[in-house]
Amino acid sequence: MIRLEKRPSPSRVWAAMTPVLAVVATMIAGGFLFWMLGKDPLESIRTIFWDPLFHETFGPYSRPQLLVKAAPLILIAIGLSLGFRAGVWNIGAEGQYIMGAICGAGVGLAFFPADNPLIFPTMILAGALGGWAWAMIPGFLKVRFGTNEILVSLMLVYVAEALLASVSQGLLQNPDGMGFPGSRNFRDFPAAHNAEIFTNTGMHWGVVFAFVAVIFAYVLLTRHMLGFHVRLTGEAPRAARFAGVNPTRLVLFCLGTSGALAGMAGMFEVSGPAGQISIDFNSGYGFTAIIVAFLGRLHPIGILLAGLLMALTYIGGELAQLMLGLPAAAIQMFQGMLMFFLLAMDMLTNYRIRFSMKTA
Amino acid sequence: MDLSQINPILLLASLMVAATPILLAAIGEAVVEKAGVLNLGVEGMMITGAVVGFAITVNTDAPVLGFVCAAIAGAALSMLFGILTQYLLSNQVATGLGLTLFGLGVSSLIGKPYEGMKVTTLSKFEVPLLSDIPVIGPILFKHDPMVYVSILIIAATWYVLTHTRAGLILRGVGENHDAAHALGYKVIRVRLMAIAFGGACAGLGGAYISLVRVPQWVDGMTAGAGWIALAIVVFASWRPWRVLLGAYLFGGITVLQLNLQAAGVPVPVEVLASSPYIITILVLVAISMKGSHGAPGALGKIFHATH
Numbered sequence: 001m002i003r004l005e006k007r008p009s010p011s012r013v014w015a016a017m018t019p020v021l022a023v024v025a026t027m028i029a030g031g032f033l034f035w036m037l038g039k040d041p042l043e044s045i046r047t048i049f050w051d052p053l054f055h056e057t058f059g060p061y062s063r064p065q066l067l068v069k070a071a072p073l074i075l076i077a078i079g080l081s082l083g084f085r086a087g088v089w090n091i092g093a094e095g096q097y098i099m100g101a102i103c104g105a106g107v108g109l110a111f112f113p114a115d116n117p118l119i120f121p122t123m124i125l126a127g128a129l130g131g132w133a134w135a136m137i138p139g140f141l142k143v144r145f146g147t148n149e150i151l152v153s154l155m156l157v158y159v160a161e162a163l164l165a166s167v168s169q170g171l172l173q174n175p176d177g178m179g180f181p182g183s184r185n186f187r188d189f190p191a192a193h194n195a196e197i198f199t200n201t202g203m204h205w206g207v208v209f210a211f212v213a214v215i216f217a218y219v220l221l222t223r224h225m226l227g228f229h230v231r232l233t234g235e236a237p238r239a240a241r242f243a244g245v246n247p248t249r250l251v252l253f254c255l256g257t258s259g260a261l262a263g264m265a266g267m268f269e270v271s272g273p274a275g276q277i278s279i280d281f282n283s284g285y286g287f288t289a290i291i292v293a294f295l296g297r298l299h300p301i302g303i304l305l306a307g308l309l310m311a312l313t314y315i316g317g318e319l320a321q322l323m324l325g326l327p328a329a330a331i332q333m334f335q336g337m338l339m340f341f342l343l344a345m346d347m348l349t350n351y352r353i354r355f356s357m358k359t360a
Numbered sequence: 361m362d363l364s365q366i367n368p369i370l371l372l373a374s375l376m377v378a379a380t381p382i383l384l385a386a387i388g389e390a391v392v393e394k395a396g397v398l399n400l401g402v403e404g405m406m407i408t409g410a411v412v413g414f415a416i417t418v419n420t421d422a423p424v425l426g427f428v429c430a431a432i433a434g435a436a437l438s439m440l441f442g443i444l445t446q447y448l449l450s451n452q453v454a455t456g457l458g459l460t461l462f463g464l465g466v467s468s469l470i471g472k473p474y475e476g477m478k479v480t481t482l483s484k485f486e487v488p489l490l491s492d493i494p495v496i497g498p499i500l501f502k503h504d505p506m507v508y509v510s511i512l513i514i515a516a517t518w519y520v521l522t523h524t525r526a527g528l529i530l531r532g533v534g535e536n537h538d539a540a541h542a543l544g545y546k547v548i549r550v551r552l553m554a555i556a557f558g559g560a561c562a563g564l565g566g567a568y569i570s571l572v573r574v575p576q577w578v579d580g581m582t583a584g585a586g587w588i589a590l591a592i593v594v595f596a597s598w599r600p601w602r603v604l605l606g607a608y609l610f611g612g613i614t615v616l617q618l619n620l621q622a623a624g625v626p627v628p629v630e631v632l633a634s635s636p637y638i639i640t641i642l643v644l645v646a647i648s649m650k651g652s653h654g655a656p657g658a659l660g661k662i663f664h665a666t667h
Contacts, residue, residue: 004449006535044537089453091572141641147648150453151591155637166630290457329468338460340440343450343458351449351664 004351014349017303019295022342023309029341030334038326047323048316048331064202068273071206072265074099074307076289078213079258081298082220088232088254092138092153093262094286095160096131101165101270102160102264103130105277108192109184110173119191123267124205131263132256134160139255143248149255157286168277183277186270194272206268210307213261218300232255260287262298291339292324310335364620367573369610370500375545376503377573379611381406381565381582386587386596386603387514388561394521394598395554396534396658399439400456403586404463405434405559406566411467413567415474427506427567431651435556435564442555445662446548452660463486464580474577490621506568510602513561518600530554534656537663547663563584584637591640595647597654613639 002174027049050063076093077107083090090096104127111119138152167173172183186193197203221227232241233250241247265285274281296302317331385402392399409430415465417426444450459607491501521527533540533550541547569585570577592610596602617632625632 004664048652084454141645141648145643145645145648147641148594151587151644152641153595154587155584155641158637161635162630162634166628240607287461291461294454327469327472329465329472331465333462333469335467336458336465339454339458339461340444343455344444344448346450347448 003354004347005354006351007349010289010349015297018345018349019297019306019342021100022295022338025341025345026334029337033333034326037326037330039326041342043313044326047320048334051319051323052312052315058319060200062319064196064200065315066308066311067202068204068205070307071204071210072269072285073289073292073310074210075206075213075268076258076262076286077292077296077303077307078210078217079261080124080289081293081296081300081303082217082230083254083258084234084293085221085298086230087237088142088251089150089152090135090138090255090258091150091290092155092157092229092286093258093289094282094284095157096134096259096262096264097113097269097286098160098164098282099134099266100127100131100155100173100260101266101277101281102164103127103263104267105186105270106167106172108189108271112184112189115191117191119313120194120205120271121193123271124209124263124264127263127267128260129263130268132260134135134263135255135259136252139252139259142255143251144253149251153255153278158247161282164277164282165214165279166329168279172277174276181279185276186272187275192271194268199308204268206265206272209268211262211304216299218354221300226253234250258347263287281341288335291335294339295342369495371615371619373498373502374376374415375608375611375615376500376507378614380507381573382570382585382589382610383510383604383607383618384565385514385562385586386592386607387510387517387600388558388565388627389448389589389632390593390596390598390600390603391517391521391530391561392554392558393593393659395530396656397445397536397551397555398452398456398587398660398661399438399555399558400440400453400590401438401459401463402558402562402589403584404438404460405581406463406569406586406589406613407580407582408437408463408616409434409466410582411564411577412472412563412662414479414570415470417571418474418477419481419612421480423480423571425667426571428615431560432563434561434566435559437466438555438559438562439552441559442475442552446555446619447553449662449664452662460586461653469578470581471542471577475579477577479571479575479577482572488506504572506564510564510568514600514604519665521600531656537658537661541665542662546665547665551663562589565589582611588636588640591644595643597647598656610636611641625637 027045031218033043033098035041051058053059071096076097080090087334104123107126108119108123121295134156137156138149141147141152142149168183169181174182194204194206221231229240229245229250232243233245246315270277292303292306296306313335320326321328385406389399389402412433413426413430416429417423440456443453445452484502484504487501521531528551529545533545533547537547566582567584574581589612592603592606595606614636617635621629621632
């Protein structure tokens with residue numbers, strides 16, 4: 001008879017071990033999946049996890065991509081992790097990401113073709129504000145009326161997608177684009193272009209902000225009263241209330257921060273790697289970031305590593321598509337599996353497994 | 361703009377078709393939540409049901425078999441959620457989200473070869489005599505059998521939940537799992553059955569989209585229907601007949617919105633296209649303004665028997 005026994009406090013060893021175990025389990029299950037799709041499992045796993053970094057021909061091209069893909073994931077996941085720790089479930093980061101991109105790009109394009117060093121900083125601010133405002137809708141509704149933030153933030157993703165379709169064919173459409181949907185390309189607008197800071201490293205301003213966000217979140221959670229309140233609310237809501245935590249302020253802080261970070265991520269993406277506002281520039285980072293946040297154990301350093309790993313599966317997935325003809329959806333499924341294994345193994349952190357002969 | 365193009369009889373008839381997928385998913389989720397479990401994976405189970413139902417029907421030309429397999433697929437996927445949350449005690453919100461992401465990936469993988477294919481859809485079933493009544497006949501009695509099946513499911517759920525011992529146990533488990541456990545009821549077993557029922561209903565709802573409503577396979581075709589179903593459960597205050605009301609109201613908005621687009625009303629298409637989502641938000645706000653509205657007591661809480 002197997003019995004679970006709750007640990008007095010979560011095991012630190014297991015908390016660090018479970019993501020590693022989950023990744024290994026996902027590789028095994030993923031290999032099986034690829035084998036069922038008629039691919040060589042070992043070669044598939046090697047193409048996804050090894051070749052993007054160390055392959056002679058592809059490595060130099062895909063290594064910079066690692067930072068490009070990881071930056072938005074880390075930025076968004078850092079914001080989400082604050083809320084998830086406090087039991088505030090913002091799952092509409094995708095919508096905030098889109099709104100940040102629209103606002104940031106809109107402000108930038110309004111100045112076309114001016115050349116002023118203040119344009120780009122203004123765009124960052126506009127992007128953050130756009131995402132913040134979009135996240136404030138569920139935030140305000142939650143604190144004012146007690147409306148469920150999960151459903152509202154998610155519904156707003158679909159509204160943001162409709163808005164994105166609208167502006168890329170209307171308001172922000174390239175006037176010189178001969179009627180094609182999509183805005184001007186930021187590559188032709190140096191003052192607003194989020195270019196690489198060092199060539200061929202993938203290092204753009206979004207990456208810098210992602211690293212800053214990691215450090216900021218780390219300091220906040222370990223050294224600051226507000227971070228303590230965030231953790232306390234998640235772990236012991238009643239104790240938090242007695243300690244004088246203001247739940248309203250906390251909800252607004254968590255949603256606002258995650259919205260602003262997601263908005264910034266969207267703005268960096270659209271003015272740099274994506275290059276323009278188009279109907280489908282968003283590639284689901286807002287949803288993948290949820291997995292990143294959990295894989296990183298809602299801890300800033302963990303999220304940094306998880307973001308890099310998830311970026312690797314994106315790049316490796318593209319490579320596997322190219323080299324082995326692995327369908328793109330297989331990678332999406334692979335990422336979903338990772339989340340499952342992680343949640344399943346989380347049990348080991350909070351519970352002990354006991355084997356006993358007699359039935360309970 | 362030509363509003364006279366909109367035929368109210370056709371509008372009301374297509375309302376029932378538009379509402380059925382959400383109706384099915386929502387009644388399943390209502391039962392799951394009544395048992396005290398919050399499964400946010402409805403969208404993932406729906407889309408998996410949609411693709412499985414479609415694939416089976418394309419290969420066998422038997423839509424009924426497609427629906428059955430879609431229900432089985434939905435239930436199978438929900439068991440993944442059930443094992444994780446009930447035995448491995450994982451967080452229900454996170455697991456549900458994971459299920460949705462996983463389901464979207466699985467469906468897109470299975471569905472790739474089926475894109476653009478045609479499928480045998482369910483034939484209409486005209487209720488004898490009743491379908492000949494003018495006005496009411498075409499609105500209510502000339503639908504495919506699944507529309508009636510979905511209403512039967514609502515009626516059966518209502519009866520079981522409110523008039524049987526099984527329903528009483530299920531509600532007890534959802535209100536207070538520790539008390540139910542102390543009385544000797546198998547909390548985990550009851551919950552797993554409820555989760556499987558929810559998964560099967562979501563699968564049916566998804567298959568209805570790909571087999572009747574559209575009928576085609578398009579990647580990501582449920583487009584948030586699963587999330588709207590979750591909102592309708594809240595709107596309905598976890599009561600079966602109100603789920604029916606909520607789903608039909610929502611179906612009405614969707615159909616009206618599409619008709620207005622077709623009639624060329626001078627409202628931007630984006631506003632019309634996002635109106636179902638905006639209205640869902642407004643409804644949620646209105647419901648939450650009323651305050652307490654009977655959510656099951658143990659909803660979303662982890663059950664761990666210590667003795």
